[in-house]
Amino acid sequence: MNQLLKEIQRWLEVWPYLLPVIILLATPNGIRKSGILGWFIAGGFLLSFLSTFTWRYGALLPEQLRNNNILYNLNSILRTLICGYFIARLSFLASYRHLYWSGWLFTGFLLINFIFFDSVFLLSTRLHAAESIVLLTACLTFFLHLVADDEVRLRQLAAPFIFCAGLAIFESVSFFVYLFFYPNLTTDYKLSKLVFNISRYSYAFFIIMTGISLIVQFRMEKSKKTASAL
Amino acid sequence: MTNNLAYHVITAIMVMLGLMLTVLLTVLITIRKRNQHRRTLDKLRQEQQEQLVEAAVRSEENERHRIAETLHDEVGAILSSAKLHLLGIRKDKLDEKDLGLHEKGAGLLIEAIRKVRGISHNLHSNILREFGLNEALSHFLSKTCEGTAIRTETALDENYPGDPEKDITLYRIVQEMLNNILKYAGPGRIRISSNMTGQHLELLINHNGNGLSQEEFEQYSFGKKGLGLKNIRNRITLLKGAVFFTKEPGDCRIRIIIPQVLPLRPNGKD
Numbered sequence: 001m002n003q004l005l006k007e008i009q010r011w012l013e014v015w016p017y018l019l020p021v022i023i024l025l026a027t028p029n030g031i032r033k034s035g036i037l038g039w040f041i042a043g044g045f046l047l048s049f050l051s052t053f054t055w056r057y058g059a060l061l062p063e064q065l066r067n068n069n070i071l072y073n074l075n076s077i078l079r080t081l082i083c084g085y086f087i088a089r090l091s092f093l094a095s096y097r098h099l100y101w102s103g104w105l106f107t108g109f110l111l112i113n114f115i116f117f118d119s120v121f122l123l124s125t126r127l128h129a130a131e132s133i134v135l136l137t138a139c140l141t142f143f144l145h146l147v148a149d150d151e152v153r154l155r156q157l158a159a160p161f162i163f164c165a166g167l168a169i170f171e172s173v174s175f176f177v178y179l180f181f182y183p184n185l186t187t188d189y190k191l192s193k194l195v196f197n198i199s200r201y202s203y204a205f206f207i208i209m210t211g212i213s214l215i216v217q218f219r220m221e222k223s224k225k226t227a228s229a230l
Numbered sequence: 231m232t233n234n235l236a237y238h239v240i241t242a243i244m245v246m247l248g249l250m251l252t253v254l255l256t257v258l259i260t261i262r263k264r265n266q267h268r269r270t271l272d273k274l275r276q277e278q279q280e281q282l283v284e285a286a287v288r289s290e291e292n293e294r295h296r297i298a299e300t301l302h303d304e305v306g307a308i309l310s311s312a313k314l315h316l317l318g319i320r321k322d323k324l325d326e327k328d329l330g331l332h333e334k335g336a337g338l339l340i341e342a343i344r345k346v347r348g349i350s351h352n353l354h355s356n357i358l359r360e361f362g363l364n365e366a367l368s369h370f371l372s373k374t375c376e377g378t379a380i381r382t383e384t385a386l387d388e389n390y391p392g393d394p395e396k397d398i399t400l401y402r403i404v405q406e407m408l409n410n411i412l413k414y415a416g417p418g419r420i421r422i423s424s425n426m427t428g429q430h431l432e433l434l435i436n437h438n439g440n441g442l443s444q445e446e447f448e449q450y451s452f453g454k455k456g457l458g459l460k461n462i463r464n465r466i467t468l469l470k471g472a473v474f475f476t477k478e479p480g481d482c483r484i485r486i487i488i489p490q491v492l493p494l495r496p497n498g499k500d
Contacts, residue, residue: 143257154261165254172250176242184236191236198243 009197014052016204017045019211027218034214036089037163040082041210047075069123076124080106080131083167087138090160092149096141102134128178132171139168159217166209173202283464290461291398298354301346309343352405363397364390367404367422374408375420385423390431393490399465400433400488406458407435407484415439415482426490433486441482444475 008015020041024030031038051071058066081103088099109130118124142164146152154161177199184192316336324332351357358366364386375382404422411417417439425432442450451459466473471488 140253143253146257147260150264152261154258154265168250168254169247172246173243175246176239180235180239184239187235195236195239195243198240 010056011052012200012204013048014045016207016211017041017048019208020214021045023211023214023218027214030214030218033218033221036082036086037210037214040078040086043078043082044075044207047071047078051075067121070120073120073124073127076127076131077110080134084134084138087135087142087160087164090142092152093142093145096145099138099141102137106130106134123178123181125178125181128181129175132175132178135167135171136175139164139171143168156220159213159220161213162209162216163213166206166213169209170199170202170206174199280468283468287399287465287468291402294353298350301353302350306343306346306350309339309346313339313343358397358401359394362392363400364388364424366397366401370401370405371408371420371422374412380412380417381419383419383421385421387424387426387431389426390424391490396469396488396490399469400431400486403462403465403486404433404435406462410458411435411437411439411441415441417441429490431488431490433488435484435486437482438480439482441477441484442475443477446477447473447475 024034024038024041027033034041051068054061054066054068054071058068084099084103084106087093088096088103093099110127113124113126113130114120118126142160146154146157146161177195181192181196184195313336316332316339319332321329321332357369364384367386368384371382371384408420411420415437417437419436419438421434421436423434423436425434447459451463462473466486469488471486473487474483474485476483476485
């Protein structure tokens with residue numbers, strides 16, 4: 001039992017994806033309707049599975065495939081670009097041009113960081129910190145808009161709100177986790193593991209929130225369709 | 231030092247998490263409060279609109295009442311007096327031409343008295359006040375279609391307890407609808423039925439003319455034309471009810487649903 005719980009915890013970054021994946025597959029035209037979030041879920045699921053698999057069964061793999069840091073970096077890039085694009089594309093946020101600029105700035109940062117500073121084969125703390133800054137800015141813009149716009153009805157924006165709430169919580173936790181990842185690791189391995197686990201739990205929470213946001217989105221679309229049919 | 235760094239990192243994570251949760255909570259509370267405020271404003275606006283409609287309907291009703299009374303008590307009395315005077319003329323002293331004119335004048339006067347009484351009764355239905363909605367509707371339908379080829383039928387629920395305030399409004403709605411049907415739809419038969427279901431009164435007008443669909447009703451009642459339909463809509467709003475138009479070949483239906491929250495009369499059949 002204890003072993004099973006430990007195994008579940010080890011695959012913490014993978015099994016939460018089952019919720020959005022099942023929703024996408026169970027809903028008619030779910031993948032098409034989910035838009036760019038579908039790509040995020042598919043890509044994130046694949047990368048998280050591969051990184052956890054590499055960590056757990058790395059010994060079975062050839063030497064050059066045992067490093068899962070590149071997968072973590074790729075997941076971070078995927079998250080930043082797709083989630084940032086998803087938020088920037090929300091129609092009522094079209095006037096916030098900094099959301100688009102931040103995407104280009106992040107792309108520029110990626111090139112500079114991996115050409116001059118970090119190796120793609122090592123977990124890039126700068127990349128993860130930049131990810132948190134870009135996505136937290138996007139989420140806070142979304143939240144501030146909700147407060148500032150008198151015409152906003154939360155019921156209509158429930159799906160993106162749930163998604164952004166999950167994302168903002170994950171990013172606010174992971175910002176310091178990744179920023180002090182190496183200093184922690186070198187000073188106290190046990191505590192650094194605990195800190196890293198906090199980030200993994202928040203990631204699982206974010207993916208579950210993404211699943212819930214998809215449920216809400218599909219339900220709203222269905223009720224809209226029913227209402228227009230009536 | 232070792233423990234210090236981890237402690238600081240965990241503290242920083244907790245602070246960030248706390249801040250983010252505070253932001254989320256603030257957003258939710260702000261939106262919730264704003265929605266509550268908006269709902270209160272909407273409610274107030276709706277109440278104000280209802281009061282305006284009620285005032286308009288009431289003033290219209292009072293005006294009808296006043297005109298009906300004036301027609302009946304003053305014009306009617308003058309015409310009756312004129313009739314008495316006219317009939318008082320000795321016919322044997324009139325030549326053939328004057329006799330013809332006298333007969334014609336008397337006939338027109340009687341017709342005028344009948345018309346004035348009809349208009350007065352239409353404007354202020356005594357039957358409604360004395361015998362209730364069902365009787366008033368039956369009477370109005372038969373009276374309106376009298377002398378035409380239109381077949382009429384009523385099947386009104388006797389369990390309807392009646393409510394003087396609502397009945398006059400309902401009566402006016404049906405009156406306006408029947409006038410419209412006769413004027414524009416060209417029906418061969420009209421049927422009015424009602425049914426008390428739970429706390430609602432359902433009034434159904436069926437006819438086989440060229441009636442309105444729901445879209446047409448919405449279009450006319452919200453458009454610049456269609457004053458009668460606007461009145462119907464206002465009165466329905468006043469009663470907090472709903473009206474549904476259905477148009478099918480050979481069968482047009484108008485369904486009026488009115489919430490009836492008043493208790494049944496002690497001598498009611500229910």
